[in-house]
Amino acid sequence: MEGQNIQHERRNRTLVFKIISVAVPFCLLALLECGLRLFHYGYDLSLFIEYPNDKNYLYLNPDASKRYFINQKNATTGNVEPFRKEKAPGTRRIFVLGESTTIGYPYFHNGSFHRWLQYRLAHTFPDQHFEIINLALTAVNSYTVLGFARELVDYQPDAVLIYTGHNEYYGAMGVGSTEQFGGNPALVNAVLRLRSLKIMQLTADLYQKALALGSSQKPQNDGTRMQRMVAEQQIPYQSELYKRGVAQFRTNMSEVLNIFARQNVPVFISNLVSNERDLKPFVSFPVDSTRFPGFAQNYRMALDFLQKGDSTQAYHYFKKAAGHYQSHALCHYYLGQLEAARGNAAGARGHFSIARDLDGLRFRAPEEFNQIIRQLVGGYSNAHMVDVKHIFEMASPHGTIGKELILEHVHPDLKGYALMSDAFYEALKKAKFISPVPDSEMSFAQLRREMPVPSIDSLAGVYKVANLKSSWPFNAALDRDSVRTETFEERVAFDLAYRRISWENAMDQAYNHYIEGQNYREAREIVEALILEQPGDAALYSKSAMLSGQLGDERSALFSFQKAFSIVPSFETARYLFVLLLKMDQPEKAIPYLDYAIRYNTSGLNLTPVRALAQEVVALRASFSTDSANVSVLNRIASAYYKMDNRDGALLYARKVLRLNARNEAALQLVTLLRLPR
Template sequence: MKLWLFRLIAISLPVLFLLLLEYSLRLMVPAAPLPLFKPYPANPAYLVTEAQIVQRYFPKGASVPRVTLEPSFVLKDKPANGIRLVVQGGSTAAGYPYGMGAALAGMLEQRLRRTFPERPVEVINTALSAVNSYTLLDFADEIIALKPDAVLIYAGHNEYLGLLGVGSTYLAANSPWATRWLLRLRQLRSVQLLEQGYQQLLPAPTKVENSRTFMAQVARDKNIALDSATFKAGITQFQHNMQHLLAHYRAAGIPVYISTIVSNLADQPPFVSPALTTTQQQQLHQLQIPTSQNTNDASKTAPQQVLQVLTDEANATGHALLHYELGQWYRQQGQAERAKQHFVQAREQDLLRFRAPQAINEQIKGLAEQQAAFLVDSEAAFIANSPHGLVGKSLMLEHVHPNVQGYFLLADSFYRALYQQQAFAAWPNPVPAEIAWQERPLTPAEEHAGYLRILQLTADYPFTVEPQPVTFPTPTSLPEQLAQDHVQGKLDWLSMQSQMAQYYHQQRNGDMLLKTLLIIADALPHDGKANLQAAQILLQAGRQGEAKHYLDRALRTPTPPAQAKVLLQRWK
């Protein structure tokens, strides 16, 4: 008995010492963990997302990627008849490169407010660039605390080369289990101080490193072959984390709508692949020679023989670039299905995995069924709306980010899924896609700014070997000039939008003026004047239900405008 007591004391003493150390450090070095939602100083009625939330995953003083969470506002007290959704995901869910207006949260909130004009609608964005399933899981408890009516998820491209990805420079541990525990341990003050001490011993990053895009900084294990150990680790990581995430929401009674993900197949060559041999180049060139130029029957069969040789080589060696070139040849011949098969293989065999493999979508479908989540098949929607069913530049900007039409299609896929399930009970005023497209919450200046950001992104790795200087095209209109000034840091977002509103007022373009004023009001819930102005112009347009939302928000501000009180009295 005494021996067991001695062993218990021997084990307990280190634990007690660590607990004492932790609580002592908390008293001496008070530092609350960075919250996902924090009080909004400009309007106590709201919480706002933490823009620098990515710092949660790095020791103090460490080099942190330039990744920020765009502010999203949520009422501290959920209205009794309110509709509240939360969006999770990476840069596509966040609307990159256009911003909140193209994000799932922005496009859905605008359309759902039109659908439910008598109910407060909040679609809260927690998506940000470079994050993957670890971050989604890490946010879950704070999202559940908001009591959302549903969570919407679009994620999967960053499991390999995102933060904590298996092939990333920002890798935390070699297994999902170990990484999740490390994230929990980082909440301890003792662990935080140890990491900070270690960080002081590391050399500071150079200015050149800090100036590169995230894609240029993140790739560590650049070559990840299909079915390799690292490839399988990425799939396992996604499966385990998402299984925990969906089960967590299911236990909390929160419906989840999870989407398949989309990538550019037809117009994005593989990032890393063996080069074509001279023989392969010659054979591909031979395929381009029109059959009509052949002079005898024997030579007419030659292209088919060459095609078979190239196809066999591509399949046998897993040659990504050869698959891509064969896909282009079949595309030119009007054989879309065969072209797609080669394009898919080109993506699957691409050694630099900035595009998720098909296995991720297979996991998403399986997890949705297993965890009773609602599947949103955005990939099928993109295929159905692409020429010949080949997803390419008609809907995509580069490898994974949609253009404005693509972003609208993504939001429309979620909207249709919500409508099909009759989420939030009866839908009094479903908004047709044609109207929603015309009213999309993006100004031309924001759309042009997105185009310029893509020029910057594609001027660095992996689109080019070395970073290239970026020359913007000469602006041909005021929106383009404002967009360029904004991207170059000469003009902040609010000033750009305010000048756009003045421009539309001068042009007497009522529709665009209304859109711009609503965008400004949504960005400034603490500004009573901006929200009153939005309510007034909506009333002029005969949209009383939506006007009430902005009028209520104007009255929630610390100093409500007198005119808002007058309008409310008339309303009653």
């Protein structure tokens, strides 16, 4: 019995020692984690942090992307678009997720599709408040979209817009990227969640330092971020690595939609567009002449005829070559060009699409991704398909997307971004997320005319793309653009594109230049561009309104003053508003601003008589609506407007009288008075 007790005690001691031996490393790790946090080591990787200029607001954490990059040199930052911690009643909050196209490369700022959408919503629904917060980053993919989706659901989203897929292979954590560890999405996502731990950040930092130490003796050119991010430059179609990328996209996007479905958040996800007609495949794999002996000879002959300008024979031999081997990217690309020249639009689209999918350098998403998006959207009642591809095809020659809308491989030009915004706008309408009144809705044509994208932004985008085309992998695939820097706008845009000045500094230079030259229209465009960047700045709205006044644009002045007043009510803004509304013969809308001005009068003006006269006009207009030919009422309205020094309103009604009775003495007398100099 005693021996059994001793044995039992030994087993217990052994178990305790085992537990201690297992627990000690975890305790040491916990202590290390606490110590690192105590000394503020590493980064806060939260999606949002407090906005330093106003503690009532949050904005996208500049360090949020560091979770997804092993090499912090490659980490990217996004937009600064503050939004309230506590969502104001009536606010519609929309988050935007995606990659470089989604953030608006190469224009950024007001070139991006979400800014076009923001401007249109603001003018279609002037009395509603929309917060559109773009969380897109360059050089990321569905892992970042998923990680951000997990966090943003806690910030009261009313809708989420998504455009992602082109960076799936080479974006951070992509299967073909230098920024990846393992290809299993479940494993990668688990590790990404752990990277908020300071120990994980320390480990990553030590790893990077070791790599740098090991390569310190090797001089190397880092190249562009695009070049640094690519590990596998050749990923054949339907290869194992290709399929892993497809599975990665499907798994992550399925979970993204699951997250929003659980919270019943409407999500609008777009299919993908790229340059198919005017961009040769980057990598077209050589063909095994032993297995496919007929391909090489026919392909070579086709190229010879193409060079000689004999498209008929070139087409014949390219078709023969494709009959021997169907997976040569360049062969399909040339067939697409020749089919287009023959007027066979459907055939051209088919060949261009195959050429893109067979391209071994996967900077353009394959069509399979669009099929995945459509399939996933069909499984969720809260998910809505945005068919950007159809919109682009409709706006492209023969329905094939090329350089008319795409700058290089995947990034739209300004017209393209406008079309993207229209596709999302129409999807929001179809889902009844918005219900515009037809007469007050800003049309797409009006949006194209009025959207404030300064020429400096447009030119800076041209310079950025020209620089991109001069580097790998575009130097052999696209024609280079010529760059001029002769005008004021070109010089400032060049400095902006090459980061010699900030965007804010560029806008400041442009505004001062236009004001000095009394070019008030261009100056207003700069101010309105700043408004889209800082939609909560009442002073910018007031500045825009004053410039609209200089231009005689009363409608725009009224809109801007109303926005300024909704943000920061003031006597001065109320005074501008009631004067404008009376001038525009809208006394009913003027009275609330008159009431505010009377209540908070800081000028000593006696506005009570003006209010009484405005109320009189409202009553007279009510009777006028039942008897539009009542000259007496028209004269009384004209007189009331004259008494309140509203010369435009008085002249409007005096002329109405004279159209009914050209000899009306009261109206003639009033017109004479109005024509006298003040």
